[in-house]
Amino acid sequence: MTNDIILETRNLTKHYGGVHALQGANFTLRKGEHVAIMGDNGAGKSTFVRQITGVEQRTRGDVIFDGKPVFFENPMDARNAGIETVFQTLALADQLDVPDNLFLGRELVKFKFGPFSILDYKAMRERTMGALEKTGVKIPNIRGTIERMSGGQRQCVAIARTATFHSKLTIMDEPTAALGVQETAQVENIIRTLKEAGEPLILISHNMRQVMDLCDRIVVFRRGRICANLDIKNNDITGEDVVAYITGAKTQPEYADAA
Amino acid sequence: MSETSHGIGGLSFDAKKRAWPNEMNVFIALIAIIVIFEILGQVLPYMKGQSLLFDFNTNRDGTILNMVRLKIIILQVSIIGIIAIGSTQVIISGGIDLSPGSIVGLTAMVAMSFAQTALVNGNPNPKAIFGEAWMDLPVIVPIVVAIAVGTFAGLVNGLLVAYTRIPPFIATLGMMVAARGAAKWWSKGQPISFPTEPFGAIGNGMSGWSPVVIFIGLAILFHFILKYTVYGKHTYAIGSNEDAARMSGIKVDRHKVLVYTIAGILAGLSALVLASKNLTAQAGMGVMYELDAIAMTVIGGVSLAGGRGSIVGTVLGALIFGVIISGFTYLRLDAYYQEMVKGIIIVAAVVLDQWRRQRAAARA
Ligand SMILES: Nc1ncnc2c1ncn2[C@@H]1O[C@H](COP(=O)(O)OP(=O)(O)OP(=O)(O)O)[C@@H](O)[C@H]1O
Ligand SMILES: [Mg+2]
Numbered sequence: 251m252t253n254d255i256i257l258e259t260r261n262l263t264k265h266y267g268g269v270h271a272l273q274g275a276n277f278t279l280r281k282g283e284h285v286a287i288m289g290d291n292g293a294g295k296s297t298f299v300r301q302i303t304g305v306e307q308r309t310r311g312d313v314i315f316d317g318k319p320v321f322f323e324n325p326m327d328a329r330n331a332g333i334e335t336v337f338q339t340l341a342l343a344d345q346l347d348v349p350d351n352l353f354l355g356r357e358l359v360k361f362k363f364g365p366f367s368i369l370d371y372k373a374m375r376e377r378t379m380g381a382l383e384k385t386g387v388k389i390p391n392i393r394g395t396i397e398r399m400s401g402g403q404r405q406c407v408a409i410a411r412t413a414t415f416h417s418k419l420t421i422m423d424e425p426t427a428a429l430g431v432q433e434t435a436q437v438e439n440i441i442r443t444l445k446e447a448g449e450p451l452i453l454i455s456h457n458m459r460q461v462m463d464l465c466d467r468i469v470v471f472r473r474g475r476i477c478a479n480l481d482i483k484n485n486d487i488t489g490e491d492v493v494a495y496i497t498g499a500k501t502q503p504e505y506a507d508a509a
Numbered sequence: 510m511s512e513t514s515h516g517i518g519g520l521s522f523d524a525k526k527r528a529w530p531n532e533m534n535v536f537i538a539l540i541a542i543i544v545i546f547e548i549l550g551q552v553l554p555y556m557k558g559q560s561l562l563f564d565f566n567t568n569r570d571g572t573i574l575n576m577v578r579l580k581i582i583i584l585q586v587s588i589i590g591i592i593a594i595g596s597t598q599v600i601i602s603g604g605i606d607l608s609p610g611s612i613v614g615l616t617a618m619v620a621m622s623f624a625q626t627a628l629v630n631g632n633p634n635p636k637a638i639f640g641e642a643w644m645d646l647p648v649i650v651p652i653v654v655a656i657a658v659g660t661f662a663g664l665v666n667g668l669l670v671a672y673t674r675i676p677p678f679i680a681t682l683g684m685m686v687a688a689r690g691a692a693k694w695w696s697k698g699q700p701i702s703f704p705t706e707p708f709g710a711i712g713n714g715m716s717g718w719s720p721v722v723i724f725i726g727l728a729i730l731f732h733f734i735l736k737y738t739v740y741g742k743h744t745y746a747i748g749s750n751e752d753a754a755r756m757s758g759i760k761v762d763r764h765k766v767l768v769y770t771i772a773g774i775l776a777g778l779s780a781l782v783l784a785s786k787n788l789t790a791q792a793g794m795g796v797m798y799e800l801d802a803i804a805m806t807v808i809g810g811v812s813l814a815g816g817r818g819s820i821v822g823t824v825l826g827a828l829i830f831g832v833i834i835s836g837f838t839y840l841r842l843d844a845y846y847q848e849m850v851k852g853i854i855i856v857a858a859v860v861l862d863q864w865r866r867q868r869a870a871a872r873a
Contacts, residue, residue, distance in 0.1 A: 341750070343745070343749035345748075355754070
């Protein structure tokens with residue numbers, strides 16, 4: 251049973267000075283499972299992601315990834331352990347082009363020579379094209395810099411980055427927030443591809459239809475606490491029910507102290 | 510932009526297409542400035558149809574170009590150009606370095622002390638600051654010393670910027686003042702002269718072209734490093750979006766130390782060429798060089814906001830600088846005008862950069 255779990259957090263808590271952004275989050279994710287995190291603006295969703303991915307250091311609590319307690323000092327540690335993340339802020343370098351951004355911090359090199367290792371541009375371009383094809387993301391000119399791209403294209407680049415590398419867990423923080431209808435459909439296709447490949451996903455989204463379509467489970471955050479864990483695959487749960495949990499009209503009995 | 514820029518529906522990829530390089534604009538500016546001087550040479554009555562770069566009296570040295578002036582133009586920007594190669598990297602990484610001018614002064618003094626010849630016209634060297642055992646050392650000694658002094662000063666800059674989080678402007682301002690003080694302290698303000706012959710050859714060799722060769726050689730080397738190595742990519746990434754660089758696992762602090770250290774080494778090399786060319790070192794050498802170097806980079810299209818620019822641009826910026834200085838001399842205008850115009854050009858380049866960035870931001 252336990253080795254079926256890819257990620258677990260126990261009592262995960264983050265305070266920013268007096269702001270209790272995340273309080274005692276107990277969360278589990280099974281292998282192959284796609285879970286949505288929902289909640290109002292400022293509910294603590296991104297904070298939760300930042301504690302798991304080593305962007306920030308938690309105030310207290312445990313993170314157990316792939317069976318072992320982990321203490322990621324920085325996002326690279328998390329990435330090396332197999333967690334790929336699309337951050338809400340995207341984390342792209344505006345003046346660089348698409349392959350540069352996909353491989354930022356893990357460039358392919360021809361000759362190893364410390365910091366002066368020679369870049370293998372050709373291989374990075376080819377793998378970038380491969381990743382874009384695999385994810386169905388269409389960007390007219392991968393040699394163009396990010397600053398020249400639309401919000402949707404940037405989002406696509408950030409998502410293609412996670413798809414370029416094999417990972418044990420993918421986290422996407424509002425990946426379709428800035429996207430039009432077609433781009434959103436594309437991102438949803440990428441997510442379906444991950445599901446078919448059995449790769450687990452945490453999806454933060456405000457889009458009820460999307461979450462209902464794509465995910466197995468919804469975890470609702472409210473004012474820094476988890477207030478509901480809804481198995482939408484196996485139970486008859488409507489969008490209105492979820493909204494009721496988000497707004498605080500309803501709270502699951504086991505999370506009663508959250509209200 | 511063309512309609513392909515919103516492309517999501519069924520457009521093909523293009524791995525080859527590249528944007529119009531910004532260096533092209535700088536190059537056009539260079540040509541435009543040359544053309545203006547050529548036109549002025551033709552229309553100003555007192556110029557009597559002279560030309561800045563061309564020499565139609567080809568039977569003088571057989572070339573249609575005025576090689577003497579061409580040499581002066583490049584030579585006078587080479588030594589500061591070497592510093593500008595370092596400033597380019599610092600500014601691309603999102604920083605600024607105000608110390609190279611003072612590092613030049615200090616390095617020139619120290620390196621020259623290790624380059625003393627024992628006999629001057631058959632008499633003992635009157636200016637040597639160390640004993641006889643330190644005279645007539647192989648030329649490699651002052652070279653290594655110069656690189657070591659530059660490395661040390663740059664390393665201190667880098668450590669201050671990366672680990673104390675003082676703004677680079679302040680950290681390197683401290684170095685600017687301290688290194689100048691150290692240069693004066695080194696020989697109690699006395700100039701140091703009379704280097705060995707091989708040392709003198711560093712900046713005077715190859716019939717006077719050697720500073721140009723060293724400048725262009727270093728420019729090519731660092732152009733390659735910035736374009737084709739991980740170091741270069743990370744320098745751009747940090748200047749472009751430091752948080753993204755950190756989130757991508759780039760060791761930002763360590764990288765900054767390396768960038769400032771390289772800038773220090775280049776300042777040391779510049780001092781070596783300068784002291785050798787002048788056959789003397791003085792504590793006041795290199796004053797304001799950092800500002801000229803920054804001006805060259807900015808004119809060359811390096812953005813003070815970081816993330817943007819190139820060595821090619823900086824070399825073109827240095828040439829624009831050289832052409833303007835020579836052009837003013839050729840028009841027989843006073844040096845005051847030179848400085849005023851230099852000031853205007855620097856401000857214009859920064860305004861242009863800001864305007865370009867605002868346009869990019871508006872598109873996003
Ligand atoms: N670095 C910080 N310092 C202080 N407070 C912070 C910091 N980061 C987040 N917060 C606060 O923590 C709370 C949770 O923020 P978080 O970004 O996790 O919200 P979110 O659920 O992701 O919201 P959204 O849907 O708008 O993205 C907010 O009240 C926010 O103001
Ligand atoms: Mg958020």
